[in-house]
Amino acid sequence: MSKQIEAQLREKLSKVNSRISAACARVGRSPDEIKLVAVTKYTPLELVQEFIEIEQASLGENRPQQLIQRSQELSETVRWHLIGQLQRNKVRAVLPFVELIHSIDSLKLLAHVDRVAGEQNLKPKILLQVNISGEESKSGFTPKEVHQAWDEISSFQNVEFSGLMTMAPASDSEALIRDSFRGLRKLRDQLNEQTEAFQLTELSMGMSSDFEIAIEEGATIIRLGSVLFTGRESLQ
Ligand SMILES: *Cc1c(COP(=O)(O)O)cnc(C)c1O
Numbered sequence: 001m002s003k004q005i006e007a008q009l010r011e012k013l014s015k016v017n018s019r020i021s022a023a024c025a026r027v028g029r030s031p032d033e034i035k036l037v038a039v040t041k042y043t044p045l046e047l048v049q050e051f052i053e054i055e056q057a058s059l060g061e062n063r064p065q066q067l068i069q070r071s072q073e074l075s076e077t078v079r080w081h082l083i084g085q086l087q088r089n090k091v092r093a094v095l096p097f098v099e100l101i102h103s104i105d106s107l108k109l110l111a112h113v114d115r116v117a118g119e120q121n122l123k124p125k126i127l128l129q130v131n132i133s134g135e136e137s138k139s140g141f142t143p144k145e146v147h148q149a150w151d152e153i154s155s156f157q158n159v160e161f162s163g164l165m166t167m168a169p170a171s172d173s174e175a176l177i178r179d180s181f182r183g184l185r186k187l188r189d190q191l192n193e194q195t196e197a198f199q200l201t202e203l204s205m206g207m208s209s210d211f212e213i214a215i216e217e218g219a220t221i222i223r224l225g226s227v228l229f230t231g232r233e234s235l236q
Helices: 003-026 045-054 064-073 088-097 107-120 143-153 174-193 211-216
Strands: 035-039 058-061 079-082 098-104 125-129 160-165 202-204 221-224
Touching: 003 045, 003 211, 045 064, 058 064, 058 098, 064 079, 064 088, 088 098, 088 107, 098 107, 098 160, 107 125, 107 143, 143 174, 160 174, 174 202, 174 211, 202 221, 211 221
Parallel strands: 035 058, 035 221, 058 079, 079 098, 098 125, 125 160, 160 202
Antiparallel strands: none
16 A cells, blocks of 8 residues: 555544544543444545555445445455445345444334344344434434334344434534434433333444544444545545
8 A cells, every 4th residue: 555645544543543532531431432433435445445454443334335335345354334324125235244234214214124134134233313403404213203112113123222323413513513412312321211121332423523522422433434534635
């Protein structure tokens, strides 16, 4: 790989890791509690290849088709996370390749994933995507829907409920962003209180522009794309 690109990737990763550590330190958490998912949706394959030579990473793609293709092109040790909308007609093809699906955004999709997983003899780990901010442009369950349907949601047996995912509102207001992360955590804690069969452990929240706030509010998984792969000295 080009020495220059390798050096830039290493530097970006090391800066991100320092920022993760600093955010953790502010709230008395350990960086070991934070899983970094490197979002490669806009990153050319060659650069992803170089990245995984530096870091044993989990990679996130938002399109099932690209996830499947790249999981065949890249090393088998990559753990693939699906972070974008999943159409029902892609479920069968993508399930065998994913470590975690972040974007289960409706009861209909959940029911379909559960059925296909049963047929494929798989038990995929999933997160429910929740629209905490209430923005119309965002998909996901509303917190109210999750509460109302929780008995039905939590009864599916062919998936493993790992936790919840949200995207912060598109806003410059740190307070609004923080509120939405706090809301996700509160929802998880409420659901855990009323659930005996399993516990939701993961909170997937925080992207390049807001991951430090997310860590302060309890994120266990952060999804970072641009801060790792683009910037002033663009790698692409
Ligand atoms: C693209 C994307 C990210 C990463 O966004 P950046 O701002 O580039 O870090 C994270 N989560 C989801 C769901 C995405 O679609």
